[in-house]
């Protein structure tokens with residue numbers, strides 16, 4: 001095996017229309033300023049299509065689909081399996097970036113490529129294979145129509161082969177179809193539909209041609225040792241190791257962010273049946289994770305029918321549990337498997353079904369879907385993927401459905417993307433996150449609910465300091481998604497260094513709430529930049545890393561403003577702003593407006609939510 005020191009800096013540039021390819025090499029300055037992964041993907045998209053962003057139909061050959069591996073993958077760094085997808089979303093009409101922990105990333109990188117950029121459209125369904133010699137194209141043949149599990153099994157002939165694939169939902173261009181790699185997914189925003197629109201069934205990378213060697217091996221080993229220690233000692237990581245993301249179920253009941261009946265309520269004791277603790281015992285769970293990983297949040301277990309299945313993530317549990325009035329975890333395991341095989345986003349699917357149930361109750365449209373009725377869920381999932389009957393309607397997602405039938409106030413989406421399973425009335429920072437997040441109703445833009453509830457550093461029901469924390473975490477997470485590593489490393493890396501660890505929690509809590517700028521100074525995220533320095537050989541400090549994250553986040557916002565986004569879109573479904581849950585002891589709704597105003601200030605946007613020329617100049621982003 002030959003060595004690649006740091007990164008190959010080679011990206012496959014593929015045009016499917018004429019089945020040609022070449023090697024693209026970004027400039028050194030772009031690598032320094034945009035890091036890789038999400039950042040570099042957005043920059044490439046902007047450089048090539050930035051002057052006509054608004055006119056690009058996401059499902060046309062013109063749309064570009066980038067898969068960017070980032071710097072960490074292949075090096076053996078902690079939680080380094082991850083890579084990023086970047087495109088214009090057919091669901092939202094905005095930029096969408098998505099992170100995946102599947103093995104395609106490692107195979108692509110060790111085939112010698114840091115990324116794959118796809119444009120055009122194949123005349124007939126196609127499979128692309130990439131190896132150290134380049135790209136070959138073969139007819140998709142019988143694989144067109146296969147589900148995501150079957151097609152990977154069919155195409156990956158050797159242990160060196162790892163793929164990204166679509167299932168029937170992607171082929172049929174369901175607007176929230178996803179892309180699979182192993183049992184991990186580029187989940188949100190309909191990237192699978194973009195791949196389907198290009199007639200691209202799969203990309204198979206044959207890896208292990210190269211070994212990825214960090215430029216500074218000594219620093220790399222030191223950084224890795226420290227990062228492993230921080231993760232091992234961190235309580236949040238331990239909880240995820242034991243119970244996965246479903247460790248969030250019981251706090252959802254206790255603190256009132258659990259989604260019940262399309263978010264009509266925010267707590268229900270029965271929701272506890274779906275907890276990670278309950279499922280660990282019931283299904284005798286073991287780990288099933290991205291590789292490599294030290295946190296180990298993924299699990300699988302044995303269901304009562306004897307089948308071993310992936311344990312669904314908290315989002316799936318929430319949206320196919322309380323959200324549709326179901327409190328039995330058994331069918332959610334089976335539906336999760338079905339959706340993964342069909343290749344569609346479980347969050348958007350669950351939210352759309354929840355909306356349809358409430359719209360049916362209110363007489364807006366006729367449906368057999370009802371809260372608590374679960375015998376027709378499996379069928380509707382298949383009908384969505386194949387766009388049959390009512391499924392063809394639900395394949396549009398909640399925004400388009402509520403435009404068509406009414407019921408916008410309870411369409412649980414922001415900017416066209418269905419919201420995840422945290423009720424924002426249970427954490428106002430999380431509400432701000434949803435409202436301003438670049439890709440729409442996603443929980444992970446800044447994920448403040450972790451600080452508001454899971455870690456308990458910020459009070460739930462206050463607007464104080466939330467704007468500054470959302471801004472800070474967005475910038476940090478944009479950097480993390482560009483290295484690229486798992487967002488969950490952030491908790492150990494931020495909270496285990498000595499100052500944060502040994503400051504008594506009540507003091508840290510007061511500082512984070514009343515003096516956020518001081519509290520941010522107490523935090524140390526140098527592990528991310530140390531890894532970058534060790535792997536690439538280019539020195540980067542933690543504040544430079546943060547600035548890169550800021551630049552990446554603002555570029556994404558700027559691109560979205562070119563597609564019509566402004567302050568009018570930075571809001572929440574009316575339900576969260578006007579309806580307190582009568583069944584919950586705290587009768588409060590989200591006070592969004594002052595948080596959004598403060599957020600624009602923290603970010604350097606004008607009153608209409610647009611990045612100012614001064615900010616763009618400071619971040620060295622060219623305005624188009």
Ligand code: SF4
Pocket residue numbers: 079080081101288289290292293294295296297298486487488
């Ligand atoms: S913590 Fe979970 S999501 Fe993150 S890399 Fe590990 S298994 Fe994947």
